[in-house]
Amino acid sequence: MDKQTFHATHSNSYFLESNIRSISDYLSQQKYLLTNEQISNVEVAGEGNMNCTLRVFSNQRTFIIKQSRPWVEKFPNIAAPVERALMEGEFYQNINNNKDLTSNMPCLLHMDKKSYILIFEDLGNAQDFSYIYNNKLISSEHVEQLTLFLAKLHNTKSKTIENTDMRKLNYEHIYVIPFQNNFINLDEITPGLNNVACDFRTKQDYKHQLQLLGKLYLENGKTLLHGDYYPGSWLMTDNGVKIIDAEFCFSGPCEFDMGVMIAHLLLAKQPRSFVYKIFAHYKKINSFDVKLAFRFAGVEIMRRLLGVAQLPLKYSLQDKHKLLELSYRLVITPDNTLSETD
Known part of the structure; x- marks a missing residue:
């Protein structure tokens, strides 16, 4: 499934681009940015196979944006369920009250179900x-x-x-x-x-x-x-x-x-x-x-x-x-x- 086909069937969803303007526009739309926060840089985070995962730098913090798409990020010719990000979000909801688990995972900060996007804390080095x-x-x-x-x-x-x-x-x-x-x-x-x-x-x-x-x-x-x-x-x-x-x-x-x-x-x-x-x-x-x-x-x-x-x-x-x-x-x-x- 290409971008055009995906957008035709998921009218409220779109693909993030790995650039400052795209990320800034998206985060503003989600009302996720803090007061006077400006995005200064965006880079690919890690070498994950499944999803588009980006590290976002602002003048106030860093965080990770992860978007699932209807294909495997490393192998675009392999189709994959676009809802997988929501499944990961559901996993977090199930462990939310277990501190032994949540303390050993990055915090889930935001979930956008329409665009299949999760925002996590940046674990740093x-x-x-x-x-x-x-x-x-x-x-x-x-x-x-x-x-x-x-x-x-x-x-x-x-x-x-x-x-x-x-x-x-x-x-x-x-x-x-x-x-x-x-x-x-x-x-x-x-x-x-x-x-x-x-x-x-x-x-x-x-x-x-x-x-x-x-x-x-x-x-x-x-x-x-x-x-x-x-x-x-x-x-x-x-x-x-x-x-x-x-x-x-x-x-x-x-x-x-x-x-x-x-x-x-x-x-x-x-x-x-x-x-x-x-x-x-x-x-x-x-x-x-x-x-x-x-x-x-x-x-x-x-x-x-x-x-x-x-x-x-x-x-x-x-x-x-x-x-x-x-x-x-x-x-x-x-x-x-x-x-x-x-």
């Missing part, structure tokens, strides 16, 4: 945890903080958030597209990966479990999930660890969030002992199904290697082959043992 993919170790303290946030989130009483359209999009990218031959040329990422992927896709027992897990993912549950709990959603700031980007949120099985978190520690070749630290910290607050968490972890490993949402992994074909074998074992024979030599 911040770096996401993608550094762990580059042979750097995450600290045990951060593992604990990230796990306890997740456990507290999953323990929150919440209204059901279906977020159906985003789940359908994510379902395709997790459970369908990675198993389609020739959807993307994996050899352009790692020479030889196409052949490895084709062999992997013949595993019927794996495909069967994939179908079962995909069905479970699409079912509504009672637990509020972040929905994309991976290092790109974890920020280290001057005020500690903060969690961002909850537009994939939904009510479902807690093991999905846990599986995603575990998968990325395994993809980043972090010590396997950290997985059991996650389990131990999480159990202080919530119960969960270890095998189901491992199964979801296995699928997340696979889709990050064979799907569209690639990670900054500088791995050889042999490394990726080994990770796919780990994915298979986690999905087919999940248990509570995971050796350092896997």
